[in-house]
Amino acid sequence: MVETLEIPQVQGVIGRAVEFVTFDHQYAQLAWQLLGKTIIVENIQTAFELNSLCSKGFSFVTVGGETLSSDSSFCAGPIGKTVGLISRKSRLAQLTEQLQQVSTAITALDEKLAAGLRENQHLEKLCKDYRTSVYEANTEKTNIVSDLNVIEQNIKRLTNEQPILASEIQSLEKQINDTVQKEYQSKQQLEELETVNAQRAEKIKELESLLAEKKQTAQQHAAEMTELKVFLGQTAEQKKAIEQRIASLKMQIDHNKNELDSAQTNIQTCTEQIDSGLKEIETSESSISEMLTQKEVTHNQSVELHQQVEEMLQNRSDTEETLKQDRQKQAELEQQINSLKLELGQLQVRSTDLIARVTEELGMDLVKEYETYNSTGETNWDAVREEIAELRGKIERLGNVNVDAIEQQEELEKRNEFLTTQIEDLNNSKNQLQQLIAKLNKESIEKFTATFEQVRINFQEVFRKLFGGGKADILLETPEDILESGIEIIARPPGKEPRSISLLSGGEKTMTAIALLFAVFKSKPSPFCFLDEVDAALDEANNERFNLIVQEFKKMSQFVIITHAKRTMSIADLLYGITMQQKGISKRISVTFDSPQPEREEEAAVA
CATH class of the missing domain: 3.40.50.300 (P-loop containing nucleotide triphosphate hydrolases)
Structure with a gap:
């Protein structure tokens, strides 16, 4: 049965896909089953909105080719037409296996990096403990020195009071001896602490050098990881091109096989046609002999017919001569008629021109005057001509009268x-x-x-x-x-x-x-910023500062950078490379960098 569910009235809906497809009436059920629940919309936001309003089973397609399936899976961009479903699945399996291998390698490198970071953290903790011990030893030394100063002051004071405190000297001497012994012991302990401090300082230097080596190896691992990802993209593109080349060669081989089979069939049919042609030649030779006998009979008949035709041609020539003389007479008569018509037309034109001139110059209707004209006697035409000439002279002396002057003045x-x-x-x-x-x-x-x-x-x-x-x-x-x-x-x-x-x-x-x-960009940032090899003239230190500035501005805008510097590549989220595997043919490869996990970010921040 045909699907009759109504689509919710939402802005941006173009219609069902089945409404834009032509099909025979007998395939209506099949067309509605395939395209009845596929809705065409203007953008993907409308598709998500309709997906929440419609029942299950509906899929949506945007004008730009993005699809939202009934299981809420989203596909952005069309699939290549030259790759079949089976080859895409096998290719997907291969890429999945390669991706797992690369993921395991990346995981191993991440584990090594995490182990190095943990060891670095442990060494920094030991350094911190050593610094604390040295500080405590220095504090104890300061306290002992202050105690010695106090004891010396007391000795001076007791020496001044010796007559009064003679009885107490013995006891104080014992205390002094004890104090001296303690001082000696404290000095020995201080020397031991200083040696321990020197050893710890050497240990700290060794740990710092080990930490620098670990950081350098971590940077090398990161660079190697970037190069591996780029190499993976290049190998994937090369493999894809080779597979396409193999497919085209297979198609050419199949086409050549088909042409070979058709050529063999053509050869067989040609041999059959040759045999039949030989048979037809034999039959035609027998028919030719019969036709030769008929030719002799028809030749005699044709001689008689030629004689009759010559007589008829003689009669025809006489008749054409008579007809030619009659046509010459007709042409002369038509020429005389045309000359008379031409003269009549000229007279009519002259008459019309004369009537118009008389009406224009003398202001009289010549036709009416001629009808009412009665000739009572002879007319002196010379006097009439002189009068006409005199009147014309007066008119010329008066000049043209501008009757539109008033109207022109108003217009001006x-x-x-x-x-x-x-x-x-x-x-x-x-x-x-x-x-x-x-x-x-x-x-x-x-x-x-x-x-x-x-x-x-x-x-x-x-x-x-x-x-x-x-x-x-x-x-x-x-x-x-x-x-x-x-x-x-x-x-x-x-x-x-x-x-x-x-x-x-x-x-x-x-x-x-x-x-x-x-500075200008910060005053009024835009959504996108394109930079074309701005770091080409920078050394490594300046390149590092440039990368820090870009990362700072990345919060307010999206950057598209064209660069050859590996340091700048390492801060990118998505890397596109242009390679020329074949001469004159450029191809694009892309590498997406995975963002680090939050735990690793915290560890890196602590380190």
Whole structure:
């Protein structure tokens, strides 16, 4: 049965997929079963909204090719058309196995790294304990020295009071002897503690060197892991290209086999046709002999027919000669008729032209005058011609009379008023534009000043972070004309005198330009930022500072960086590489870096 469930009325729904497919009526049930529960929407947000409103079993497809299945699985992007389902499954199994192998290798490296971090933490704890013991020993030494000072003061005081305290000297001598013995013992203990402290200091140096070696090995492991991931992507692309090449070669082999079979069948049919042709030749030879006998009979008949045709042609030529003479006479008559018609037309045109001239120049209707004209006698045509010439001379002397002058004057007056109002409107518009320009200049100066100050503060801050110190500033060349002023960049790297950016080295110019770029970007960040090999002229130390700045700004924007530096690659979340496996054909490979787990992040933070 055809699905009749209604789709919820949600904005962004285009319709069911079955509504956009044409099919025969007999396949209606099949079409509705396949596409009846597939809904086409404008975007994926609408698909998720409908998935929560519709019952189970519905799947959604966006205009861009993204799909949301009935089991809430989401697919972004179309699947290649050249790969079949079985090959995709086998390829997926192979990639899964390779991914497991790489994951196990990564897990082993992570375990080694975690063990090194734990050992480092243990060594740092031992160093901390040793530092505490040394501090306690120094504290005890200070207390003993202060006690000795107090005892010496008491001895002096008792010596001064010797006449009075003679009886107490013996007891005090015993105390002094005990104190001296304790002092000797304390000195021995102090010497022992100093030797222990020296041993511990040596142990701390050894542990610090071991820690540096562990950090270096961890960095090497991270670089090796990045190279392994890139190599894995390259091998995957190479394997895919080889598989496609093998498939095309197999298709060519099958095609050649089919062509060979068809050629063999064609050869067999040609041999059969040759045999049948030989048989037909034999039968045709017998028929030719019969036709030759018939040819002799027909030849005699054709001679008689030729004689009859010659007689008929003679009669035809006589008839054509008579017809030609009649046509010449007809042409002469038609030519005379056409000449007469042409003369008649010319006379009619002259008559019409004459009537029009008389009506225009004399103001009289010649046809009516001719009808009412009665000739009473002879007319002196010479006098009439002289009178006509005299009248024409007078008309020419008067000249043309402009009967439209009044109307033209009114039009000119209206035009004058219109242009006057237009000039007033233009003057008003000019004043308004000048006021608007002044207002815009004022607002531009205020906004530019605020933005310039903010960029200046950001530039000073970012410059210190990138160079590890120093000072930098940006100044206006003509502060009295802010909108037309140039900007002077002053930079002082650590340990150098302030100088213009044109006097800095190539690396310093690059770092200063990066600082200015990020200062402007910080004042008004955008969702995306594209950087094309900005770290090409940087050494390792400056590259590390540049990476720290990028990681800091990554919180407010997304960066797309084109680079050849491995340090910059190591901070990326997703890495794309362009390789040329075949000459003239570039391919893209991608590597996604897994984010570290929270526990490992805490351990790294503690370390």
